[in-house]
Amino acid sequence: MKSSLFSSEQVFESSCHFSVPKWRNTEVRSAQCFAGIGFLRGPRAFVRKWFEKNWNHTPADYPTTQARPFNRVLQTPHSPRSISPLSMHRNPGSQRRSPVEVIALGCRDGRLLLIALGILTFFWHIAALHARGPYFLGSNSDPDYTYLLNSLNIERGLRPFHVDHPGTLVQLMGGAILWVCHFAATKAGFVADVIRNPEHFLRILACTFMALYSAVVTALACTVRRSGGGMLAALAVQLTPFFSATIPLNVTSVAPEVVLLTLAVAMAAALFAVLRGALIPSSPWTGILFGVIMGASIATKVTSVPWILLPLFLVSGGAAWAAYALATLFTCAALTMPAWPRLGYTLWFFERIATHSGRYGLGPPGLLDPDAYGHALARLLASEPILVVAMLASMAAILVDRRRQDGSARTRRALAGLVVVQVLSVLLVARHPGDIPFDRYLLPALGLVGTSAALSWTLLAPILSRHRTAGACAALLVAGLAAFQCNNFVSVYRNLEVQRDKQASVVAYVRAHIPDSTVVYVYRASNRGFALNFGNDSAGNYYTEEIARAFPNARVWNIWAGQYELGPDTDAVQLFEGSPGTFDHMDWKRALGKQAKPVFGNDLEELCELK
Numbered sequence: 001m002k003s004s005l006f007s008s009e010q011v012f013e014s015s016c017h018f019s020v021p022k023w024r025n026t027e028v029r030s031a032q033c034f035a036g037i038g039f040l041r042g043p044r045a046f047v048r049k050w051f052e053k054n055w056n057h058t059p060a061d062y063p064t065t066q067a068r069p070f071n072r073v074l075q076t077p078h079s080p081r082s083i084s085p086l087s088m089h090r091n092p093g094s095q096r097r098s099p100v101e102v103i104a105l106g107c108r109d110g111r112l113l114l115i116a117l118g119i120l121t122f123f124w125h126i127a128a129l130h131a132r133g134p135y136f137l138g139s140n141s142d143p144d145y146t147y148l149l150n151s152l153n154i155e156r157g158l159r160p161f162h163v164d165h166p167g168t169l170v171q172l173m174g175g176a177i178l179w180v181c182h183f184a185a186t187k188a189g190f191v192a193d194v195i196r197n198p199e200h201f202l203r204i205l206a207c208t209f210m211a212l213y214s215a216v217v218t219a220l221a222c223t224v225r226r227s228g229g230g231m232l233a234a235l236a237v238q239l240t241p242f243f244s245a246t247i248p249l250n251v252t253s254v255a256p257e258v259v260l261l262t263l264a265v266a267m268a269a270a271l272f273a274v275l276r277g278a279l280i281p282s283s284p285w286t287g288i289l290f291g292v293i294m295g296a297s298i299a300t301k302v303t304s305v306p307w308i309l310l311p312l313f314l315v316s317g318g319a320a321w322a323a324y325a326l327a328t329l330f331t332c333a334a335l336t337m338p339a340w341p342r343l344g345y346t347l348w349f350f351e352r353i354a355t356h357s358g359r360y361g362l363g364p365p366g367l368l369d370p371d372a373y374g375h376a377l378a379r380l381l382a383s384e385p386i387l388v389v390a391m392l393a394s395m396a397a398i399l400v401d402r403r404r405q406d407g408s409a410r411t412r413r414a415l416a417g418l419v420v421v422q423v424l425s426v427l428l429v430a431r432h433p434g435d436i437p438f439d440r441y442l443l444p445a446l447g448l449v450g451t452s453a454a455l456s457w458t459l460l461a462p463i464l465s466r467h468r469t470a471g472a473c474a475a476l477l478v479a480g481l482a483a484f485q486c487n488n489f490v491s492v493y494r495n496l497e498v499q500r501d502k503q504a505s506v507v508a509y510v511r512a513h514i515p516d517s518t519v520v521y522v523y524r525a526s527n528r529g530f531a532l533n534f535g536n537d538s539a540g541n542y543y544t545e546e547i548a549r550a551f552p553n554a555r556v557w558n559i560w561a562g563q564y565e566l567g568p569d570t571d572a573v574q575l576f577e578g579s580p581g582t583f584d585h586m587d588w589k590r591a592l593g594k595q596a597k598p599v600f601g602n603d604l605e606e607l608c609e610l611k
Helices: 026-036 044-054 099-109 111-132 141-155 168-185 190-196 198-226 231-238 246-251 256-275 284-300 302-313 318-335 337-355 370-383 385-402 409-431 440-446 449-466 468-513 528-537 544-550 580-585 588-592
Strands: 519-521 555-558 563-565 575-578 596-601 606-610
Touching: 111 198, 111 231, 111 246, 111 468, 141 168, 141 190, 141 198, 141 528, 168 190, 168 198, 168 256, 168 284, 168 318, 168 337, 190 198, 190 544, 198 231, 198 246, 198 256, 198 528, 231 449, 246 256, 246 440, 246 468, 256 284, 256 302, 256 409, 256 440, 256 449, 284 302, 284 318, 302 318, 302 409, 302 440, 318 337, 370 385, 370 409, 385 409, 385 440, 385 449, 385 468, 409 440, 409 449, 449 468, 468 596, 468 606, 528 544, 528 555, 575 580, 580 606
Parallel strands: 519 555, 519 575
Antiparallel strands: 555 563, 575 606, 596 606
């Protein structure tokens, strides 16, 4: 017997207490796999008709108590009764279970635990959203307001202007959600409503994205458990959002990261489907499925490019590879179609990042600085210990399984692909690192940590079960990482609250002490008018008049254009609010002929007087 729990002929055997008959022909195998995939359930009459047409075996070919190839009750021509997953463990003659029995069965096979963890994940993200504070705070407005107004462009039938990531899939999804909100409101002036209440619509977008991510992670974990992957493998998949504090910090943003994490789950689902035999590696349809996911990922954020290598470890044959390449190109082109008029800028931005050093390619020309690259790489690895442990465990699992006679070559290839993708992601991010720790550019690698942990456990479980010392060491390592991560999450939550309160204190000081003074807001200022104007600059400036009407006293200094925007045109302005970093990097003497003197603030936001 193969060691892999995801081999195609052991999927249902490993999830039941009784033996499974060998598949007799391709038609019956396809039919049972089709009926076993929950999200492909067809009408009961259609599936029953298909079975009556293709079931060509006698009752002696199958035992009276069958394995669980079905997800709903089906009547076959050779069975005297309906077969239900809930009626196979006890009391075979009954077709229905009481709610108490259903709950007990769900607790026994782990489904309710996984669903409870999925709900817990969603509410943990809600708690992080609350600790993060309003979106108009200086540390939160970029790029959330940019994606809000570009999504509003999509809802109105206008083209998006923010194409740096390129991020068009996020804008398309946001536009669809805003269209539903507009349709449900059934009233005129929807644009003005979004401008007056941006926080409300940002929270709708964020909660929708968070709910979608939590739901797909839970669905994949339940599928792994139901397909015979084991409870520990399913838990590894379900706990993916908890393997790094970078994930909850970015899931709460209206940005490409949360959509990219959802696509990582889709990529993992396709990988598990290949391993359990639901997808044929040489089939062009398998290549098309991977191509659609890959094209959508590139249209979401270009940092997902390392994923392009993963399907090459899973699909086989020229037809599947060609289908994969064409599907990737077509999907990416179709999803970025709204941004085609800005394609030249997108290519120029990517070319600058590829040929220049520094963040966003703003440094001198060159591929990399060896000293800075090594320092950034070390800091990245130190900031994500679970990612490092997962990659090392994957390499160890591959080496150990290769020495076994009954090893699983397909699982090893999939795990090798995951390791290559994660290592390449880390190496690419080290060239242009973001905020360390909690670098959001590492999310393409972090989103697959649960998948690599599940496959590593699949290969290492037989070894750990026979060698108690190795198993005890692995358990201690997992316990240590869990304790470290719990402490890390608590500190992250407290830091979010501290950042929120610091910025809110500056807002409260302005309202309490200088309510009648004209304050100019610069980059990272905590003000709705500034946040909307910042997003409007990256959305084609379609909403300048609406913002001016909604916030008549908001005065903004554009540090990139070097000019005033919005608000009253007066030279009597003396107070500026923004981040200390913005004030430190600006030459106020050259720009306005004055010097900035701090009046009130902290390390995140300051109120300065120009003299």
